[in-house]
Amino acid sequence: MKTRLPLALLLVSSGLLATAEEAAVIPDDFPKFIVPGHEHEMDALRGLYWHHIQDSGPKATLWDDWLTSPTLWPAMTTRNAMQYFREQWSAALAARVIDPEGYVATHQHTSIAHQLGWPFPFWAQGKGGWGWHFSLKGISRDWTGTDEKTQEGWKIDSGEDGGVHDLAWHVKLTAPQTRVTAPALRIDPYNAPFLQLRWSAKGLGAAQPYVEWTTEAAPQYGPERRQYFAPIETDQIQFTMIPVYRHPEWKGVITGLRVSFDNAQPGGEAAIQALFTQYDTRHNINSQNYVRGCVKYFQWTRDVNFLRGQINRMRTAMRYVMTEFHSGDQNVVVTRWVGHEGQSGLNLGPDGSKTILSGRGVGNNYWDLLPMGNKDAYATIHYYDALHYMAAIERDILAHPEWDIPRGVLAFDPNELEAHAARVKKTGNKLFWNAKTQRFACAVDVDGVAHDYGFTFLNLEAVTYGFATPPHAAAIMKWINGDRLVKGDTAQGADIYHWRFGPRSTTKRNVDYYFWAWSGPETIPWGGQVQDGGAVLGFSYHDLMARLAVLGPDNTAARLKEICAWLDEVNAVGGYRNYYNGTREGTMQGAGTAGGLGLDKEFFESILVPQIMFDGFLGFRPTSEGFAINPNLPRDWPELTITRIHIHDAVLTIRATHSAIEITVDEVQHDRGEPCVITLPGGAWQGNAARWDAPNRASIVLSKGLNLRFEKAGQ
Numbered sequence: 188m189k190t191r192l193p194l195a196l197l198l199v200s201s202g203l204l205a206t207a208e209e210a211a212v213i214p215d216d217f218p219k220f221i222v223p224g225h226e227h228e229m230d231a232l233r234g235l236y237w238h239h240i241q242d243s244g245p246k247a248t249l250w251d252d253w254l255t256s257p258t259l260w261p262a263m264t265t266r267n268a269m270q271y272f273r274e275q276w277s278a279a280l281a282a283r284v285i286d287p288e289g290y291v292a293t294h295q296h297t298s299i300a301h302q303l304g305w306p307f308p309f310w311a312q313g314k315g316g317w318g319w320h321f322s323l324k325g326i327s328r329d330w331t332g333t334d335e336k337t338q339e340g341w342k343i344d345s346g347e348d349g350g351v352h353d354l355a356w357h358v359k360l361t362a363p364q365t366r367v368t369a370p371a372l373r374i375d376p377y378n379a380p381f382l383q384l385r386w387s388a389k390g391l392g393a394a395q396p397y398v399e400w401t402t403e404a405a406p407q408y409g410p411e412r413r414q415y416f417a418p419i420e421t422d423q424i425q426f427t428m429i430p431v432y433r434h435p436e437w438k439g440v441i442t443g444l445r446v447s448f449d450n451a452q453p454g455g456e457a458a459i460q461a462l463f464t465q466y467d468t469r470h471n472i473n474s475q476n477y478v479r480g481c482v483k484y485f486q487w488t489r490d491v492n493f494l495r496g497q498i499n500r501m502r503t504a505m506r507y508v509m510t511e512f513h514s515g516d517q518n519v520v521v522t523r524w525v526g527h528e529g530q531s532g533l534n535l536g537p538d539g540s541k542t543i544l545s546g547r548g549v550g551n552n553y554w555d556l557l558p559m560g561n562k563d564a565y566a567t568i569h570y571y572d573a574l575h576y577m578a579a580i581e582r583d584i585l586a587h588p589e590w591d592i593p594r595g596v597l598a599f600d601p602n603e604l605e606a607h608a609a610r611v612k613k614t615g616n617k618l619f620w621n622a623k624t625q626r627f628a629c630a631v632d633v634d635g636v637a638h639d640y641g642f643t644f645l646n647l648e649a650v651t652y653g654f655a656t657p658p659h660a661a662a663i664m665k666w667i668n669g670d671r672l673v674k675g676d677t678a679q680g681a682d683i684y685h686w687r688f689g690p691r692s693t694t695k696r697n698v699d700y701y702f703w704a705w706s707g708p709e710t711i712p713w714g715g716q717v718q719d720g721g722a723v724l725g726f727s728y729h730d731l732m733a734r735l736a737v738l739g740p741d742n743t744a745a746r747l748k749e750i751c752a753w754l755d756e757v758n759a760v761g762g763y764r765n766y767y768n769g770t771r772e773g774t775m776q777g778a779g780t781a782g783g784l785g786l787d788k789e790f791f792e793s794i795l796v797p798q799i800m801f802d803g804f805l806g807f808r809p810t811s812e813g814f815a816i817n818p819n820l821p822r823d824w825p826e827l828t829i830t831r832i833h834i835h836d837a838v839l840t841i842r843a844t845h846s847a848i849e850i851t852v853d854e855v856q857h858d859r860g861e862p863c864v865i866t867l868p869g870g871a872w873q874g875n876a877a878r879w880d881a882p883n884r885a886s887i888v889l890s891k892g893l894n895l896r897f898e899k900a901g902q
Contacts, residue, residue, distance in 0.1 A: 213237045214265045220800045221828040228751040232797045235754060239794035244272060245279030246791055247295045248473045249553055251480030252569075253725070257794045259487040260801065260809075262833035262854070269833050276484050277493050283477055285500055289507030291473040298330035299323075299461070301381060302426045304468030305555060306330055312704040314545040315375025317444075318463025322354040329779060340370030355424065355458035358448075360390060366447045369462065374441035378546040379464030380432035380525035384416070384446065387425060390455020391418045394448060398429060401443035405436075408445060412436045418449075424460050432467070432525050467524045471512055471551045471566045474504035475573040482576040486809040489835045491590045498584070502597040505577050508570055515607075518614035520566035522551060527560030529632030532703025541706075548702035554644070554692075556705045556718050562631040564619040565645050571611045572652040578604035583811040616656050624673050625662040627655075640719075641676055641694030643667055643683070644726050650733035664737040667730070677713060678720065686773065686784060687753040689727035691720050714783045717776050721783030725792030731799040735819060740804065744821040747799060763787050805829055805843060806868075813886075815866035818843035837863070837889045852893040862886040871900035 217237055220229040236257075243258045245251075258272045284292035286303060298306035299318065310316030311332030321338070323331050338348060338356045346365035349357030358367055382398060397415040399408045414437075416429050431437040448457050478501050485494045509515030512522055522529075525546075532548035535541055548558035552565055559565050578601040584592045585601070619627045621639045626646050628637035646663045649655040655663060665671040667690055669680040677696040684690055697719045698709040714720040727750060734743040757766045763786045767773045777788025786793060801807050804827055806817030814834055820827055820843065828842040831853075838854040848867065865876070867883040874897035876885030887895065 214263065216262065216264050216831055218261050218829060218831040220797070221826075221830070222824050223826065225824065228748060229800075231751045231754050231758070232747075232800060234758070236794065236797040239791070243791060243794050244275045248283060248291055248293050248476055249295075249470070250791055251280065251283075251476040252483070253792045253795055255480045255483040256487065256802070256809075257798055259484065260833055262831040262838040273488055273490075276480075277488075277490060280477070280481050280484060281493070281496060283500075285503060288511070289474075289503045290469060290511070291477045291504050291507075293468075293470050293473055296330075297326050299326065299333075299383075299463060299465070300330075301465050301468040302383070302428060305470060305550065306468070307555070308466050308468065308549065308702060308704050310379070310464045310466070313378045313466070314543075315373075315378030316464040316466075317372045317374045317379070318461065319369060320461040320463065321351050321356045322460050324354055342368040344368070349456065349458075353458070355385075355387065355460040357456060357458045360448060360450045360453055360455040360457065362453050363451055364447065365450055365457070366445055367459070368443065368445035372442065372444065374444075374464055375546070376432070376437045376439070376441060377525060378466070379441070380430070380467045381465045382414075382429040382431055382444075382462065383465050384427045384429065384462050385424055385460035386419070386427065386457060387422050387460075388419050388448065388455065388457040389422060390452070391420060391448060391450050391457075392452060392455075394418050394450050396449045397447050398431075399445050399447065400431075400437070400441050402436075402439040402441055404439050406442065408443070422458075424458070428465070466526055466546065466549055468549060469524065471508075471520060471522045471524075471527075471563060472569050474508045475566070475569040477501070477504055478573045479569075479576045482580050483809070485580065486811055487834065489811060491592075494580070494584075494590070495592050498580070498592055499595070499597050501577065501580075502599060505573065505599070506597070508573075512566070514567070514570055514611070517562075518607075518610045519618060520563045520570055522560045522563055522566070524549075524560070527551060527558075529558055529561035529563070529630040529638070530634065530636075531558055531700045533699050533701055533706060533708075535699045543703050543706050545703050548700075550702055554718055556701050556716075557629065558632075558700065558702055559630040559638075561633050562618060564615065564627050564629050564631075565648075567611065567615045567619070568645065568649050568652060568654045571608055571615065571654045574604050574608040574611065578602075578608070580811070587811070612654055612656070615654065616659055620659060624666075625659075625671070626666055626673070627659075627663075638700055639695070640697045640700065641673065641678070642692070643690040643694065644692055644723070644729065647690075647726065647729040647733045650736060651729045660733070660737050664733060668734075668738065668742075684749075685714065686722040688724050688750050689722050690730055691722050692718055692726075693720055696720065711781075714772075715774055716781060716783055717785045721776075721785070723785035723790060723792070725785070725790060725795045728792075728795035728798055731796075732803055735799070735803045740819050740821040741823075743799070743803065744824070750796065800827070801829060801832075805841065807832070807841070809834055810864065810866070813862075813864035813866070816841065816843070816848060817868045818848065820845055835863070846898060848897045850895040850897075852889045852891055855889055855891050858888075858890070860888060863889050865895075865897075867897055872897050873900045874898065 220232055222229055243254055263269050292303035295306050300306050300309045310318045320335055323335050344366040345362035347359040347361050349359050395415055396418055397413050399413045414429055414431055414434050416427050419425050481497050481501050512520045514520050526549035530547055532544045551559050581599050582601040621628050624639055628639040629642050629645055631637045650660045672679045676694045678691050678694040696713050731743050760766050767775050773784050774782035775784050776782035806819055808815045826844040830840045832839040836857040840851040842849040865885045871882035877887040879885055
C-alpha cells in the first residue's frame with residue numbers, strides 16, 4: 188500500500204527508519220516481485236507487503252507461526268533491518284514463558300484474566316466470579332470491568348493493617364501465622380476455576396502459604412479446603428495463579444476466602460494488590476505456534492545456538508499437547524479445561540427465549556468468541572502441521588551431530604512423529620468431517636454435537652497444511668469457489684466473496700454459538716462481525732495457497748488479480764480506513780472496536796497475503812541445509828523473479844520460468860564453507876552445481892556473484 192501509511196510504525200519507533208515520511212517510500216533493497224506483463228499487480232503486492240511489514244515482528248504467541256517467515260526472508264539493509272528482525276525473533280521465542288507443566292504462555296496484553304492466557308473473559312464479565320482490587324493502575328477499564336476498593340471489610344489475624352499505598356494493601360506480619368480474610372462473598376466454582384493473587388512479600392522465610400475457603404455446606408475453615416501456592420521474597424508485585432479447580436472440595440457455593448502467609452516468625456510484610464477469581468483463558472494452540480515459529484526461525488537462519496537453547500523447550504511444548512490434550516492417544520486435540528467443553532454460552536429456546544450460561548464457551552485461539560473446545564478441529568489441524576515441523580527438526584538434528592544439539596529423554600523419533608501425524612489426519616478427517624455439508628466442523632462438543640457454520644478459515648488451513656484428504660480438499664474448494672452450494676448457508680456461490688479481498692470467515696449466520704458474554708449476536712447484522720460473515724485479509728493467503736494446491740495456478744492468479752483490483756481502489760482513497768469510512772458497506776474492526784473486516788491494527792497477519800508469490804508461485808521453502816524450490820506458474824506468466832531473499836548467510840535473487848530455475852548469489856555475509864543444499868522439483872535436473880546428491884538435489888558452496896541455472900534433464 189503506497190499512501191497514508193500509519194504513523195506508529197515498528198520500523199520508525201525502533202529507529203530502523205527515521206521518520207514516517209521515510210517509511211512511506213519503499214526502499215530499493217526491499218524485495219521485488221517481477222512478472223513481465225503484470226507489473227501493476229506486482230507493484231501493488233509489494234506495496235501491501237511493505238505497508239504491513241512495518242508493524243510486524245514478534246507479537247503474542249498466537250502469531251509465532253504466521254509472522255516468522257514474512258519478516259525473516261526480506262534482505263533489507265536499510266538500518267540493518269534484516270538483522271533486527273532476526274534478533275527480535277530469537278529473543279522473543281527464547282523468552283516465551285513455558286510453565287512447569289509445559290504450557291506455553293499467550294503473551295497477550297494486560298488484563299485481569301489468566302496471566303498466561305487470553306485477556307478475556309475476566310471475572311467481571313460473568314456471574315459467579317468475584318474480585319477485590321486495591322489497585323488497577325496500568326490496566327484499561329475495558330479489560331477490568333470493575334473498580335478499585337479499600338481494605339474495608341477485610342479481617343487480619345496476627346498482623347497489622349499497613350494501609351493502602353504504593354498500589355497495594357500492606358499487611359505487617361507482627362506475629363506468626365498472619366492471615367487475611369475477605370469480606371463475605373459468593374463464588375460459583377464453575378465460573379472460578381482459578382484464583383489469582385497479585386502480591387509481594389518480605390520475610391516469609393520457609394513459609395508455605397495457602398488459600399482456604401468455606402462453602403454453604405461447610406461454613407468453617409479447615410485444612411480439607413486448602414490449596415498451597417509458592418512463597419515469594421520480593422517487593423515487586425507478582426502474579427500467582429492458583430488452580431483451585433483441581434481441588435475436589437472446590438465445589439458447591441464458596442462463601443469465604445482467606446489467605447494464610449504461613450510465616451513462622453514476625454517481622455515481615457505482605458502487600459496485596461488484588462485477589463480475584465479468573466476463567467481459564469489459556470489457549471490450546473500455543474505449543475503448536477511456538478514450535479512452528481522456532482523451526483521456521485532456525486530454517487531461515489541456521490542459528491545453531493538458538494536451536495541448542497530451545498530444542499528441549501520445543502519438545503516439552505509438544506509433549507504437553509500430547510498429554511494435556513490427550514492427542515497422543517486420541518489422535519485429536521481434546522480440551523477438557525473448565526469452560527472449554529465446546530458448548531455455546533447461549534441457549535436459545537424454541538420460543539425465542541435466550542438463556543445466558545455464564546462460564547461456558549471460553550475461546551481457545553484467534554477466533555476468541557467461538558467456543559471450539561472439547562474435540563477441537565482447529566487445534567488439531569495446527570497440531571498436525573506442528574508434528575511435521577517437529578519431525579523435520581528432529582531428523583535434521585540426527586543428521587548433523589556437529590551441531591551438538593541435546594537429545595536425551597525428551598527427544599522424539601521423527602519417524603514416530605510422522606506416523607502419529609498420519610493417524611491424526613485419518614482420525615480428524617473422519618471425526619470432524621460433516622458429510623452433509625462436505626466440509627469440516629470446528630469442534631465436537633462434550634455432548635457429541637458437531638458445530639458447522641461454514642468456517643472457511645478452518646477449512647482453508649486444513650487444505651493448506653495438507654490435513655484434508657484429497658477428496659475432502661476437492662469438496663472444500665468446490666464449495667468455497669462457488670461450484671457447489673451448501674443448503675442452508677447464508678452466503679452461497681459468489682456471495683462468499685462479498686468482501687472481495689477474501690472469503691467470508693463463515694458462510695452460515697451464527698446467532699447462538701459464542702462464549703456467554705457475546706450475548707447479543709443477533710443485534711449485529713450479517714457481515715458486521717469478523718466471526719460471523721465478516722472477513723480477515725490475512726487469511727486470503729490460505730485461500731490462495733489452497734487454490735494453488737487444488738485448483739491450480741491459473742485459478743489462483745485470477746483470485747489474486749481480484750484482490751489487487753480491490754487494493755487499487757483502497758490505495759486511490761488513501762487506505763483501508765478511508766475506504767471503509769461509512770460511504771460504502773463494511774465496518775472495520777480494530778483497537779477495541781468491533782466490526783466485520785479485519786485489515787489493520789491487531790490484524791498483523793495481513794502481511795501473509797503477498798507471501799503467495801514466495802511460498803506459492805515460486806514454491807520456496809527454507810530447510811536447515813538450504814532450501815527447496817518448486818515453481819508453479821500460471822500459463823500467462825512467462826517467468827517470476829523475486830529479489831532480496833535472505834536465507835542463512837546469503838542473499839539471493841531467483842528467477843523461475845516454466846522450464847528453468849536461475850539463482851544469483853548477491854551477497855554472502857558469513858562464509859563458513861558449508862554447502863547449500865538445493866532441492867528442485869521431482870524428476871532429473873541438470874545444471875552447473877558442484878555436486879548432485881540426487882537427480883533433483885544439488886549441493887554447492889555459495890559465493891558472491893555465483894550464478895546457477897537448472898533445467899529439467901533432456902530439455
